[in-house]
Amino acid sequence: MLRELTGFLRIPSVSTYPDRAGDCRRAAEWLCDHLTALGCPTVQMIEGPGHPVVWAESPHVEGRPTLLIYGHYDVQPPEPLEEWTSPAFEPSIRDGKLYARGACDDKGQVYCLLKAYEAVCDASGNPPLNVHFIFEGEEECGGHVIYDLLHARPELTAADAVLVCDMSYYAPGWPAVYTALRGLCYAEISVRTLQRDLHSGTYGGVAPNALETLVRILSGLKDAAGEIQIPKLYRAVKAPSKAELKGWKKLPFDEDEYLEREVTGKALTGLKGYSVPERTWALPTLEIHGIRGGFVGDGAKTVIPAHAVAKVSLRLVPGLERDKVAKWLQKAVAKLAPRWADVEVTMLHGGDPVEVDTSHPAFAVLDEAFEEVTGRRAVHVRAGGSIPIVPELGLAGAPVILTGIGLPDDGLHSPNEKLDLDQLWSGIQIFGRFLELFAEKGGAVEESEEEELEEADAAS
Amino acid sequence: MLRELTGFLRIPSVSTYPDRAGDCRRAAEWLCDHLTALGCPTVQMIEGPGHPVVWAESPHVEGRPTLLIYGHYDVQPPEPLEEWTSPAFEPSIRDGKLYARGACDDKGQVYCLLKAYEAVCDASGNPPLNVHFIFEGEEECGGHVIYDLLHARPELTAADAVLVCDMSYYAPGWPAVYTALRGLCYAEISVRTLQRDLHSGTYGGVAPNALETLVRILSGLKDAAGEIQIPKLYRAVKAPSKAELKGWKKLPFDEDEYLEREVTGKALTGLKGYSVPERTWALPTLEIHGIRGGFVGDGAKTVIPAHAVAKVSLRLVPGLERDKVAKWLQKAVAKLAPRWADVEVTMLHGGDPVEVDTSHPAFAVLDEAFEEVTGRRAVHVRAGGSIPIVPELGLAGAPVILTGIGLPDDGLHSPNEKLDLDQLWSGIQIFGRFLELFAEKGGAVEESEEEELEEADAAS
Numbered sequence: 056m057l058r059e060l061t062g063f064l065r066i067p068s069v070s071t072y073p074d075r076a077g078d079c080r081r082a083a084e085w086l087c088d089h090l091t092a093l094g095c096p097t098v099q100m101i102e103g104p105g106h107p108v109v110w111a112e113s114p115h116v117e118g119r120p121t122l123l124i125y126g127h128y129d130v131q132p133p134e135p136l137e138e139w140t141s142p143a144f145e146p147s148i149r150d151g152k153l154y155a156r157g158a159c160d161d162k163g164q165v166y167c168l169l170k171a172y173e174a175v176c177d178a179s180g181n182p183p184l185n186v187h188f189i190f191e192g193e194e195e196c197g198g199h200v201i202y203d204l205l206h207a208r209p210e211l212t213a214a215d216a217v218l219v220c221d222m223s224y225y226a227p228g229w230p231a232v233y234t235a236l237r238g239l240c241y242a243e244i245s246v247r248t249l250q251r252d253l254h255s256g257t258y259g260g261v262a263p264n265a266l267e268t269l270v271r272i273l274s275g276l277k278d279a280a281g282e283i284q285i286p287k288l289y290r291a292v293k294a295p296s297k298a299e300l301k302g303w304k305k306l307p308f309d310e311d312e313y314l315e316r317e318v319t320g321k322a323l324t325g326l327k328g329y330s331v332p333e334r335t336w337a338l339p340t341l342e343i344h345g346i347r348g349g350f351v352g353d354g355a356k357t358v359i360p361a362h363a364v365a366k367v368s369l370r371l372v373p374g375l376e377r378d379k380v381a382k383w384l385q386k387a388v389a390k391l392a393p394r395w396a397d398v399e400v401t402m403l404h405g406g407d408p409v410e411v412d413t414s415h416p417a418f419a420v421l422d423e424a425f426e427e428v429t430g431r432r433a434v435h436v437r438a439g440g441s442i443p444i445v446p447e448l449g450l451a452g453a454p455v456i457l458t459g460i461g462l463p464d465d466g467l468h469s470p471n472e473k474l475d476l477d478q479l480w481s482g483i484q485i486f487g488r489f490l491e492l493f494a495e496k497g498g499a500v501e502e503s504e505e506e507e508l509e510e511a512d513a514a515s
Numbered sequence: 516m517l518r519e520l521t522g523f524l525r526i527p528s529v530s531t532y533p534d535r536a537g538d539c540r541r542a543a544e545w546l547c548d549h550l551t552a553l554g555c556p557t558v559q560m561i562e563g564p565g566h567p568v569v570w571a572e573s574p575h576v577e578g579r580p581t582l583l584i585y586g587h588y589d590v591q592p593p594e595p596l597e598e599w600t601s602p603a604f605e606p607s608i609r610d611g612k613l614y615a616r617g618a619c620d621d622k623g624q625v626y627c628l629l630k631a632y633e634a635v636c637d638a639s640g641n642p643p644l645n646v647h648f649i650f651e652g653e654e655e656c657g658g659h660v661i662y663d664l665l666h667a668r669p670e671l672t673a674a675d676a677v678l679v680c681d682m683s684y685y686a687p688g689w690p691a692v693y694t695a696l697r698g699l700c701y702a703e704i705s706v707r708t709l710q711r712d713l714h715s716g717t718y719g720g721v722a723p724n725a726l727e728t729l730v731r732i733l734s735g736l737k738d739a740a741g742e743i744q745i746p747k748l749y750r751a752v753k754a755p756s757k758a759e760l761k762g763w764k765k766l767p768f769d770e771d772e773y774l775e776r777e778v779t780g781k782a783l784t785g786l787k788g789y790s791v792p793e794r795t796w797a798l799p800t801l802e803i804h805g806i807r808g809g810f811v812g813d814g815a816k817t818v819i820p821a822h823a824v825a826k827v828s829l830r831l832v833p834g835l836e837r838d839k840v841a842k843w844l845q846k847a848v849a850k851l852a853p854r855w856a857d858v859e860v861t862m863l864h865g866g867d868p869v870e871v872d873t874s875h876p877a878f879a880v881l882d883e884a885f886e887e888v889t890g891r892r893a894v895h896v897r898a899g900g901s902i903p904i905v906p907e908l909g910l911a912g913a914p915v916i917l918t919g920i921g922l923p924d925d926g927l928h929s930p931n932e933k934l935d936l937d938q939l940w941s942g943i944q945i946f947g948r949f950l951e952l953f954a955e956k957g958g959a960v961e962e963s964e965e966e967e968l969e970e971a972d973a974a975s
Contacts, residue, residue, distance in 0.1 A: 197815070237716060241815040250779035254928060255802045256697060256900020259830045260794035261783045266803040267737070274734035277727070319710035319821075322855035323721045334720035342715045343726040344818050345809035350826060355657070355701040355864035357828055357900075358804050361779075366810060368817055370719045395782035404815035440716020440817075468714065 057153070059089075060166045060479075061146040064155040070106055070129035070196040079106040079192045082128040086165070086190050087111075093173055094182070103200030106192030110211070113172070113186040120497035121185035122490070123214035125448055126165035126221065127194035130157035131468045138470035151476050158474040159465040164220045165190060167460055167479055171486035175494075178487075184494035187214060194221075194444070197404065205447045212451040215497055216417040219445065220486070223461030224478075225434050226307055230425045230485075232418060232433040233457035234299065235336065238371035238408035239441045240380045244272065244388055247397045249361035252349075258359055263395040265363040266348045272398065273343055273365055275391040281325050283341045283369070285380075285387045293374035295337045295437075302435050303332040317463070336437035339380075340370040366403075370439060377405040406443035415454035420496055424489035428481055433458065460485070517613070519549075520626045520939075521606040523588075524615040530566055530589035530656040539566040539652045542588040546625070546650050547571075553633055554642070563660030566652030570671070573632070573646040580957035581645035582950070583674035584632075585908055586625035586681065587654035590617035591928045598930035611936050618934035619925040624680045625650060627920055627939055631946035635954075638947075644954035647674060654681075654904070657864065665907045672911040675957055676877040679905065680946070683921030684938075685894050686767055690885045690945070692878060692893040693917035694759065695796065698831035698868035699901045700840045704732065704848055707857045709821035712809075718819055723855040725823040726808045732858065733803055733825055735851040741785050743801045743829070745840075745847045753834035755797045755897075762895050763792040777923070796897035799840075800830040826863075830899065837865040866903035875914035880956055884949040888941055893918065920945070 068082035069075040083100055090098045090111040097112040106129060133143030133156045141147035146155035157163070176182050189211065191201040205211060225231040248263035277283050295303075310331060314323055325334040348363025350356040369380055385400045392398035413435060422432040438457070449455045460482035466472045528542035529535040543560055550558045550571040557572040566589060593603030593616045601607035606615035617623070636642050649671065651661040665671060685691040708723035737743050755763075770791060774783055785794040808823025810816040829840055845860045852858035873895060882892040898917070909915045920942035926932045 237719075239716075239817070241817070248780055251929075253778065254900060255800065255804065255828060256699075256830060256898070258778060258795065259697075259800035259802050259899055260798055261785045261791055262778050263780050263782065263784045264802055266806060267733070270730050270733045270803065270806075271739065273727070273730045279731065318713065318718060318722050320708055320723050320855055321857075322723065324723045324855060325721045331721055335718065338720055340715065340719035342719050342724055342817075342819055343730065343809065344715065344816060344820070345811040346726060346730075346806040346823075347811040349803065349805035351805040351807040351824075355826070355828070356804060357699070357701070357802075359802055360804070363806075364811075366815070368715060368815070370716060393782075395780055395784060397781075438716070439719055440714060469711075 056170065057148070060153070060163065061155070063162050063166060064146045064157055065144055067144045068129050068157070068192065069132050070193050070198065071132055076106065079129055083107050083109050083190070083192055086128055089169055090188060093169065094176070095188070101204055103203055105198035105200040108192070108201050108204055109188065109190040111188040113182050116182055116185055119184045119494055120215040121187060121213075122493060123187045123189060123212060123217045123448070123453065124168050125217060125219045125444070126168065126190045127161045127192065128165065128190050129192040129195050130160070130162065131195050133470070135470060140471055148476070152473040153476055153479075154471055154473045156472055158472050159461045160467040160472065161194070161221045163474040163479060164459055164461070164482070167482040168218070168220055168486055170483045171490060174483060174487040175490045179491075184490060186490070187211070191444070201444060202447060205450065209450055212448055212453065214451070214453045216415070216493070217448045217453050217455045219442065219448065219455060219457050220459050221442065222438065222457055222459035223463055223465065224459075225436050225463075227462055228429065228431065229307070230429055230431060230433045231436045231458065232413060232421065233438050234411050234413055234435050235373060235437040236409040236441055236445060236457070237336070237439050238375065238377055239368055239405045239443075240371060240377050240384065240402070241366070241368040241404040242381070242384060243401045243403060244269065244365045244367060245362070245399045245401065246272065246364070247362045248395055249359070252361045253359040255357040255359050262359050265360045265396070266346075268393060268396045269346065269348065269363040269365055272388060272391045273367070276387060277341050280327065283339060285383045287383060288339060288375070288380070291374045291379075292337075292339065292372055295333070299435065300333075303330065306332070306434060306436070332436070335439040337372055339372055339375055341367060343367050370441070371408045373408050373410045375408060377407050381405070406441050407446060409442070409445045411455060411457060416496065417454055417456060417493065420492045421456060421458065421489050423492055424485050427488055428485045516630065517608070520613070520623065521615070523622050523626060524606045524617055525604055527604045528589050528617070528652065529592050530653050530658065531592055536566065539589055543567050543569050543650070543652055546588055549629055550648060553629065554636070555648070561664055563663055565658035565660040568652070568661050568664055569648065569650040571648040573642050576642055576645055579644045579954055580675040581647060581673075582953060583647045583649060583672060583677045583908070583913065584628050585649050585677060585679045585904070586628065587621045587651045588625065589652040589655050590620070590622065591655050593930070595930060600931055608936070612933040613936055613939075614931055614933045616932055618932050619921045620927040620932065621654070621681045623934040623939060624919055624921070624942075627942040628678070628680055628946055630943045631950060634943060634947040635950045639951075644950060646950070647671070651904070661904060662907060665910065669910055672908055672913065674911070674913045676875070676953070677908045677913050677915040679902065679908065679915060679917050680919050681902065682898065682917055682919035683923055683925065685896050685923075687922055688889065688891065689767070690889055690891060690893045691896045691918065692873060692881065693898050694871050694873055694895050695833060695897040696869040696901055696905060696917070697796070697899050698835065698837055699828055699865045699903075700831060700837050700844065700862070701826070701828040701864040702841070702844060703861045703863060704729065704825045704827060705822070705859045705861065706732065706824070707822045708855055709819070712821045713819040715817040715819050722819050725820045725856070728853060728856045729806065729808065729823040729825055732848060732851045733827070736847060737801050740787065743799060745843045747843060748799060748835070748840070751834045751839075752797075752799065752832055755793070759895065760793075763790065766792070766894060766896070768792075792897070795899040797832055799832055799835055801827060803827050830901070831868045833868050833870045835868060837867050841865070866901050867906060869902070869905045871915060871917060876956065877914055877916060877953065880952045881916060881918065881949050883952055884945050887948055888945045
């Protein structure tokens with residue numbers, strides 16, 4: 056298995072780099088070959104203006120539920136190369152961990168699911184359920200081939216459940232299911248104060264400085280205490296339920312260790328009175344990602360910049376739809392813009408927040424599998440980041456199960472990305488067991504149970 | 516003469532570009548040849564770690580005053596090239612104006628003085644005074660060859676007066692003498708909040724953002740009304756005299772035209788209650804020149820930057836010495852730095868403000884020359900910018916006369932730099948007459964006059 060997986064990891068399928076398009080295609084072909092070998096009668100490379108989507112259907116089993124499995128075969132760029140202990144695309148095992156770009160995000164997890172399906176088929180002698188596989192090659196570069204595909208063919212998402220295995224345990228030994236993802240509203244704020252840069256000697260004191268104007272707008276968007284100064288924003292937030300908050304309080308968490316080892320800073324910031332999970336999962340944020348303008352080379356050029364741009368984004372929690380927040384941001388910036396400046400806000404990218412209703416019985420089935428293999432049911436957590444495809448995968452009404460076998464220290468998007476091999480081996484067991492149970496119990500509570508529940512309801 | 520001058524202007528002596536070092540040397544050689552042709556017995560290229568200084572002494576004339584003439588033969592880079600109507604180093608005459616990089620700053624003005632000296636020698640048959648020429652090749656790139664030279668050989672500045680002809684008329688028809696220059700305190704403010712950039716999804720809400728921290732520090736250094744928030748700063752400013760302010764009020768000035776044609780903005784900024792000359796000449800400024808940090812490429816990278824840097828500078832007016840202000844700036848930044856950030860202020864460059872005492876009779880002599888040729892004496896103005904070499908030129912005690920034949924719309928440092936040929940021809944007359952008068956009256960009021968003044972004082 057390690058020989059197989061490392062073959063997959065050796066392919067440098069960096070979707071962002073145009074000259075890696077051939078490698079992305081090779082990774083897609085690797086998956087097609089593998090899915091064919093697993094006995095899928097339908098295996099397709101679906102082309103679009105970017106890297107292809109791999110679509111496969113297992114042999115049809117009448118009367119059994121259908122699971123749609125999502126993953127991605129593309130990876131983040133490996134840079135900075137010099138910080139890798141072993142090269143990013145030469146997988147290396149040290150101390151029970153497999154180091155390579157994509158080891159966890161997401162090739163290792165995709166491989167784990169393929170092996171789980173294979174194991175279940177072998178064990179029962181026949182495929183016990185219907186599995187549809189959809190693997191894209193643009194998750195890391197924001198392409199839209201899969202979006203176009205799902206909009207053109209929404210029937211592809213028709214399933215009893217969707218499994219997105221691109222996440223992590225909450226902590227070692229603590230499997231997790233994600234109940235919400237934050238959305239994103241990414242914008243550029245552009246400020247022009249002059250037709251051309253001016254000399255700060257001659258005009259300093261009277262000429263409006265675009266960078267200074269931008270700085271004042273940015274500092275006006277959030278106060279010193281970290282509160283975003285967009286009216287209505289916090290009022291629109293749908294607060295987590297009491298049960299959810301209670302669950303978060305029970306999670307193992309050491310703030311000092313988190314600050315030192317994960318955040319690598321001197322102090323945490325954020326709204327007072329809210330815990331770290333609340334600040335990262337249940338509250339919106341406003342971050343400045345970059346500022347461009349003026350002179351940033353070596354030396355001391357004394358220019359009054361005519362033009363400056365900031366890249367900013369808000370993370371959005373349930374209650375905050377992207378389009379609504381985009382309008383609020385534009386209004387807030389316009390209000391802060393002084394009369395001497397032309398200020399524009401351009402939306403670049405985004406997505407709505409996601410809420411997952413975990414009452415669907417597929418989640419109970421997954422918990423059973425987790426408990427059997429790890430001794431612990433999944434904790435319900437949220438993710439601060441966004442997976443924009445999630446709402447699309449749920450369009451046909453199937454519950455989307457967000458889970459995974461990663462660990463928090465896997466170094467996704469960073470040098471020395473790794474996958475703990477124990478997580479892989481137990482992951483194959485977990486998802487194998489999940490497929491077995493899901494094949495039996497399906498996407499719906501069994502009729503008899505449902506009737507019992509109805510009867511109970513009627514009696515109460 | 517135009518053939519001569521355009522030959523000088525054709526040499527692309529851009530001192531900032533290392534691969535133009537040979538051209539800088541060619542420009543220095545051009546000057547040496549010219550000074551030798553003018554009959555100077557001493558003509559030297561003085562070498563240092565950069566572009567050479569040209570030093571020349573006219574034939575010694577016993578009993579006559581000595582004038583030190585300063586200029587520079589290097590020029591600013593010509594970029595952006597596409598904005599030039601005719602190429603920067605192919606001088607072109609259109610509508611009585613000579614277009615070329617360096618046409619005004621400072622080759623044209625240097626040439627004007629050489630021709631004035633030549634004219635005076637021709638007219639009187641013999642050199643009527645002692646002229647020392649010092650021309651540097653690093654004025655535009657901040658080199659220190661001339662500084663090292665003047666510190667090693669301070670006797671070079673021993674003269675009855677120093678003439679720096681690198682400035683402009685206040686307006687067409689309004690010759691000017693500059694009574695003060697602003698100094699400069701240029702610094703980098705560096706902020707580190709994390710050991711590495713973080714993902715804004717995962718850590719947004721708790722991880723301190725270096726750019727946001729920098730933005731808050733920068734906006735704390737100046738309030739929305741434009742007042743710099745450095746305690747003591749404004750109190751230390753030596754206000755211009757009533758006579759000076761009165762003189763500025765009489766200057767022709769159209770604020771709307773200034774805003775539209777020079778500043779090219781929608782509105783002026785700056786401290787309320789102060790005129791444009793006061794804001795640009797007599798008050799300190801704080802400008803942000805550039806900000807570096809985070810992601811500024813195309814697209815929507817969602818990074819929380821660990822590190823950010825701003826380039827800022829203060830312009831300094833009399834009363835504000837650079838070293839004192841540098842300390843105040845460091846203190847102000849330290850006070851604004853939050854506990855989660857490591858903040859450093861690094862001084863890059865600077866110079867003290869300059870005040871010129873125009874009571875020295877050499878100024879009256881220049882006024883006489885201006886009046887004879889243009890019909891108007893020089894107005895006393897200031898410059899918002901800095902010429903760091905000025906204090907060094909006055910070290911031996913000679914008055915430094917800051918003047919010139921440029922016009923405000925000459926486009927120094929910009930594309931399509933030009934010199935009005937009428938300014939050149941009248942400039943040769945003005946400085947020729949100045950040399951004649953200075954040769955007669957010298958650097959000191961004649962003894963008889965001085966006695967008369969003393970007698971008048973005693974009588975009053």
